[in-house]
Amino acid sequence: MQNQTSGKSSDQGGSATERFSSSGFILTAIGSAVGLGNMWKFPYITGKYGGAAFFLLFIICLLVVGLPVLLAELAIGRGGRGNASTSFIRLSKSKYWGGFGFLSIFGAFMILSFYSVVAGWTIHYAIISFSNVLFQDADYTHRFTSFAASGMPVLWQVAVMAITGAVVAKGVSGGIEKFNKILIPGMLVLLIVLIVRSVTLPGAMAGVEFFLKPDFSKLTTESVLVALGHAFFSLSLGMGTMLTYGSYVERRQSLGQAAAAVGAGDLLYALIAGLIIFPTSFAFGIEPSQGAGLVFMALPAAFSAMPLGGVFGGLFFILLAIAALTSTVSLLEVPVAYAMDKWRLSRNKAALWTTVLCCIVGVPSALSVGGAFSGFTIAGKSFFDFVDFVASNIILPVGGLIVTIFTGYVWKKAGEEAGLTNGMFKLWMFVIRYIAPVLVILIFLYSSGIISGGEYGK
Template identity: 70%
Template sequence: MTKQASESRAGERFSSTGFIIAAIGSAVGLGNMWKFPYITGKYGGAAFFLVFIICLLLVGLPVLLAEMAIGRGGRGDAATSFRNLSRNKVWSGFGFLSIVGSFMILSFYAVVAGWTLKYGLQSFTGSLYANPDYAAVFGAYAGSLQPIAWQALVLLLTGWVVARGVSGGIESFNKVLIPGLLILLIILMIRGLTLPGAGAGVSFFLEPDFSKLTPTSILVALGHAFFSLSLGMGTMLTYGAYVDRRQSLGSATLAIGAGDLLYALLAGLIIFPTSFAFGLEPAQGPGLIFAVLPAAFASMPLGAFFGGLFFLLLAIAAITSTVSLLEVSVAYSMRRWSFSRPKATALTATACFLVGIPAALSVGGPLGDLVIGGRTYFDWLDFIASNIILPLGGLAVTLFVGYAWKRVGDEVGLSALWFRIWLILVRYVAPVLVVFVFLFSTGIFRVLFGWGE
């Protein structure tokens, strides 16, 4: 690391509270807002929720603590932290792989975040509800050039936050938006729970159905426990580099996990009561958000207002995640090429925008018919980053902490008993389960055993 970059990063630190809030902001994304409620209802309600918590304890939280420890111990970007602790280019290569993964995710995630911004604006103005064929409305929008402009707006907002630094930008931004997100969730949850027929939605979401617990449902819970905490993409490792030595990483891990889970639960208590109250089909995944729920808001008193709040909520959740994703590449650029933070941010965001343009045009747009191996450009970015790079990054973290880094105990700061339990999980349990995540997410389990979506 050059002297300029080192001095720049040395002055960038989170406060204790700011770190936890920023990490929750990174973890809470669009997946929490629609995927977690959807898979919980589909795979057994409260029974699935129990399995998810077990998976979170066995793989999610141990890997989260490991990533933050590497970041704080190495005091560098995702690649440099590994190298500072091991002096081995192989481990640094795995760190670089996570940087590539976060960049790829941001390039298509910004497109989806742009959808939420546009829908929020249209809902507040009422124009969203002019045509009741909401699937056609979304198709027409996705098939135009408009998503590129909204993608650019998301990256401009994200870049503005990241360019302002860690404490003055990322921390301050999350300290405002994460509590605001919670307030919006509570308002919309109260609205959803007070709708006629909302009880059926709550039952669908939280009533246990152990008959739905199959190998597939367990693997889905395992995968979501890994992906929901932003693991394997370098974000928690990068944020860990900005954590004060006095911060308890164990306590922070529990707080981040609890916050991530709370936001997902509240989202479920919005989406399913609202869907059932208006007789909508809740098992549509992302299509539920843009093609189905607008019909519910159109039928609801003050629906344009509550719909606007809902899409604003989604936009906030998305942008708190895009901030952490961009920071991974910016931190690397600052170290690798001695760029100032504003320059690194501008160049990285621009590159991400250019890579993301084909993604914006491949969801029903001009590039929608360009399908290779059954996937569009958008789908391939998602598949490679989420299903291959992230599990490999998570596996590298567990192996590095479990076997290569001899002084990890000095960094995690756990009591002797909890350290032994954590080390057992990181060495013997988490690596196996992360391999299961990889085999499931890539479809290998589906081919071999028929376990899959």
């Protein structure tokens, strides 16, 4: 067994001895938080619900519900020093709380099964953009639907899972941390290159104005619910990732400062994403409300019209691929940590079997977006959309609610683990006990469509 503060991974049953370095943890947590949804969802909802006014509302929601719940997850993880189920058991001395924790593990696994499919799309598009194959046919909608209808998405999903599994198998410091220390700075460089290119396009300022001009008349009850939902989901809350990562954090690491850094990183990424998407869309007359369709079916037309469009298009899809892969790694670590603790498997075996199982479960999702499973529906949704809906809009909010209840009412040493001053602890506990649960319930009611339509997810 390794010394607890060595930062090295143990390959023998369980993950209790694995540790992040301080900087590595923050980069890894930011990598988990930033995802594909921020690239096309956040800019659109910001423009739709008031621009800079909504951005300010989002920051408030991030402070009120996002960061307190994030801090709670990190504290549970570090306090329990186990996976997303074991940590609850150790801190509560009750196996029943372990069952609640397992729900988030199941949610992370199911999200990974379809999220890896979309990650595969991004890698495929990066390759065909750099090779200029993407721009040989101007009908980009047909190109995407033809690709989705083929068996290729399955192969790319397997490729993504192979990369993800290989990283996780190398351990916390030697795999996950090292991976993020390379990719997150690389992502920052790509963001800078692409934002410079976007805002210097003719007509780009109209997109910047649409994104950031405050329009307080658009702030409604619905916009508050949307901001709450995105603040919650953009931080990877409720899916066990931050709780699992928290179990690898050194005692000397300030969890409050770490949570603030993760929130700031997520916010900065969302802002820059908007300053890439909207200027590009407006410069080429593209409707910026198409979600995933904007990325795979509309923006290629913009890149084709740019000088060196193949290069910038390739860089854009590499940016998406990095955002996706840093998230798939964090998602896979959740069930892998559980398998290591539950069945005393080595990390290599746990990573291998979890990766293979996720690939199998992901096949129907890969083939349901125009492929062989496209005619199969559950509750009127494709297999891909159904799994997305259940995992993202039901399991995640319930997982977040469990965290607030456990931290606020069950675990008596939460403040000691969080390391807050007396005044900050009282404020945090007030939010966790009385405000966050209500807001998370509202997120659940809204995202599940009970009180209004709307779906969220990473």
